[in-house]
Amino acid sequence: MAPTSIIESLRQQIASCEAQLRDLRSQLAEAEHSQKEQREQDRLRHATGPSSDPLGHDMTYGIHDDFRSEVFAVLSQVEDERPPPRRWPLDRHEYRRYGRQLIMPEIGLQGQLRLKNASVLIVGVGGLGCPAAAYLAGAGVGTLGLVDGDTVEESNLHRQILHSTGRVGMTKVDSARVALNSLNPNVRLVPHSSRLAPETAISTFQQYDLVLDCTDTPASRYLISDTCVLLGKTLVSASALRTDGQLMVLNNPPRPPGDTSGGPCYRCVFPKPPPPESVVSCGDGGILGPVVGVMGVLQALEAIKVLTRATQSPAESLSAPPPDPPSLLIFSAYSNPMFRSIRLRARKPKCAACSAQASVTSEAVSSGSLDYVQFCGATNPVDALSPSERISVENYAKVRLDVNPFTGMEPSKDSHILVDTREKVQYDLCSLEGSVNIPFSIVSGTSAARARWSDNSQTSGEQDWVSELRRHPDKPIFVVCRLGNDSQLTVKKMKELGLDNGGQRWIGDLKGGLRAWRDVIDKDFPEY
Amino acid sequence: MEGDQTINITLGFLGGLDKLVLGDLDENQMAIRLSSRTETGKNVNLKYLFKHIYDNLLVKSERLVPKRDPRYDENDPGKQLPFEEAASVLIENGKIRGGNLVVINEADWECIADDLAEELGVEVVADEMEISDGDKIEFVTTLHGG
Ligand SMILES: [Zn+2]
Numbered sequence: 001m002a003p004t005s006i007i008e009s010l011r012q013q014i015a016s017c018e019a020q021l022r023d024l025r026s027q028l029a030e031a032e033h034s035q036k037e038q039r040e041q042d043r044l045r046h047a048t049g050p051s052s053d054p055l056g057h058d059m060t061y062g063i064h065d066d067f068r069s070e071v072f073a074v075l076s077q078v079e080d081e082r083p084p085p086r087r088w089p090l091d092r093h094e095y096r097r098y099g100r101q102l103i104m105p106e107i108g109l110q111g112q113l114r115l116k117n118a119s120v121l122i123v124g125v126g127g128l129g130c131p132a133a134a135y136l137a138g139a140g141v142g143t144l145g146l147v148d149g150d151t152v153e154e155s156n157l158h159r160q161i162l163h164s165t166g167r168v169g170m171t172k173v174d175s176a177r178v179a180l181n182s183l184n185p186n187v188r189l190v191p192h193s194s195r196l197a198p199e200t201a202i203s204t205f206q207q208y209d210l211v212l213d214c215t216d217t218p219a220s221r222y223l224i225s226d227t228c229v230l231l232g233k234t235l236v237s238a239s240a241l242r243t244d245g246q247l248m249v250l251n252n253p254p255r256p257p258g259d260t261s262g263g264p265c266y267r268c269v270f271p272k273p274p275p276p277e278s279v280v281s282c283g284d285g286g287i288l289g290p291v292v293g294v295m296g297v298l299q300a301l302e303a304i305k306v307l308t309r310a311t312q313s314p315a316e317s318l319s320a321p322p323p324d325p326p327s328l329l330i331f332s333a334y335s336n337p338m339f340r341s342i343r344l345r346a347r348k349p350k351c352a353a354c355s356a357q358a359s360v361t362s363e364a365v366s367s368g369s370l371d372y373v374q375f376c377g378a379t380n381p382v383d384a385l386s387p388s389e390r391i392s393v394e395n396y397a398k399v400r401l402d403v404n405p406f407t408g409m410e411p412s413k414d415s416h417i418l419v420d421t422r423e424k425v426q427y428d429l430c431s432l433e434g435s436v437n438i439p440f441s442i443v444s445g446t447s448a449a450r451a452r453w454s455d456n457s458q459t460s461g462e463q464d465w466v467s468e469l470r471r472h473p474d475k476p477i478f479v480v481c482r483l484g485n486d487s488q489l490t491v492k493k494m495k496e497l498g499l500d501n502g503g504q505r506w507i508g509d510l511k512g513g514l515r516a517w518r519d520v521i522d523k524d525f526p527e528y
Numbered sequence: 529m530e531g532d533q534t535i536n537i538t539l540g541f542l543g544g545l546d547k548l549v550l551g552d553l554d555e556n557q558m559a560i561r562l563s564s565r566t567e568t569g570k571n572v573n574l575k576y577l578f579k580h581i582y583d584n585l586l587v588k589s590e591r592l593v594p595k596r597d598p599r600y601d602e603n604d605p606g607k608q609l610p611f612e613e614a615a616s617v618l619i620e621n622g623k624i625r626g627g628n629l630v631v632i633n634e635a636d637w638e639c640i641a642d643d644l645a646e647e648l649g650v651e652v653v654a655d656e657m658e659i660s661d662g663d664k665i666e667f668v669t670t671l672h673g674g
Contacts, residue, residue, distance in 0.1 A: 128674040216674035218627070241673035244543055269636070274627020274670055278617035280544070282673040292674065328629070328636070330542060330668065335556065342668070343635040345642055 089113060094186070098140050111308035112140060118307045119143035121208040123196055123224055125172040127282065127292035128238050128299060129214035130162040135300035137180045141307070143188045144180065145208055148172040149195030155528070159289035196220060201227040202366050210306060212299050213237040216281060218273045219372040223365070225250060225266030229257060229354045230362050236302045237266060238295040241285050245295035245331040248344070249302050251354070252323045258356035260347055264326050268348040276377035291333050298329070382485040384492050389508040393516045396478060417472060421481045421490045430526040432480070432517070438465045440486040443493055469499050476506040484513035533564040535572070537659060539581070540666035545618060562659070574630070574637070574655045575622060577665065582619045618667060623655070630654075631666040
């Protein structure tokens, strides 16, 4: 689009928004006015005073005002209490809005009414929660609860489709409310604007029929599953990373702990959490927008299936088809076929949450005595080097630009070696001039023992990067990575490999990595 | 001799395990051949397979090992786990680590163990189930992003 037409289109949008705003203001004024009148009438209706005893009123000139208002009140009450029987179960606009799904046998009128009466809690309004909420709001789910304690960041926008550029910095819950309300104003949106905590989980979940786990940590997955089992709610759980996604419908049907006919819970499938060092977030591992989008959309789909099948009466539940057998759906964007379904076990006889021997109780959850964070383990920040093996970005900037603080020498381009240990794809995005890329995956795959051994046999078979660094034994080596963790492990590895020549050559890392470099030294260095 | 027979099975690694086990290969599957009997003459079972994978297949990625593992302490000789022992997110001390699922011919191995237990009327320990020729055994690690 040419810039002029962009400007024109923006002008038009502003004009239309201003018109909308004017319209809303006049609607508001009207509504306020009629509310005021209503209050005035109510006041008249209820006003009684000894000074104007209505019975003392002379009826010759008509009924006393107080009687009149009483009569009106009675008349209007009759209307309030017995509205004319509705001719159709849905409003006219609802037939229009949901028409395309109403005509499907899977939904139909009964299904739509069930959606309308249903309440769904979405925990996490990110890459999964945004598309899930959008489709559930679109489908006419009566109430949507939104739980998230984060605010919108620019790096969310490629996948978290309810948020927008203009709402960066707003809480995710508020941003989602704006988007969902404009999508379907008939849906009641309930904000829960803080991170889900064990203390609040039960009271938060209680009022909902179904829960969607759209979170991104193992601890929250166990907490959500336990809470759903305790409250008898079905749980639709999904996750995604890089190019892969996983989906399970858990506790389906939702039966009390000990009832083996209930569906398995998260603990049945994964009784033990993953080792914390193996848990990779989207921020570290990356995520393709449509991959997490697919998983969120599938959550909405499973939710609709569960809700429209839900039965109101025991008689109905006998005739209702049983839910699908438990399964794990695996999505893999770069595999063929992309989707696979794995058959899952039934409830585990010794499950800590849903078996007869369950140790997870409401008290244990809400009192905080079940420590989910500890259960899943926490990773400590890497602290592998001594202070003398680390340099601040300020001092490194001096090495590059000013006099070398260690030697007092003038800067020169090849006074040192700067090693960047990010993976190649990240290095290609942006890097410091003159740096060499030695990805951490290659560094960590290099065995110190083997290298030492091969050192004796004249470096035959030694990895290229090691021999390359050996060729410049005098130059100090500075190691940098994204955040300053891998760089420390790399320095350690280099010393194990003997690249420091028994301490003659300085090897160290840049504290805080390229993030610190950008924050302190070079504001233009890209943030990703 | 019967003891010399071999079985062919397919191994698969999903959810990011492919990178760990198979390195930069494009495939997430590999075919392997195993002796059908252990040294003591028993039919090979899953436990045997896990050891085989651990000893022969796992790429030794240090990212998954030291420092970040609370059980590791470089100053305490008792806590300096040998590299192999601390190594993998998949197998530890011969057992599958938390957060991983073993899938045999498209079903959770616990599911197969349950079915087998019902069929035989005895308790079945999942990793003692025997492997048959043609089995497809996959390892799925949980994802947590959202
Ligand atoms: Zn369970």
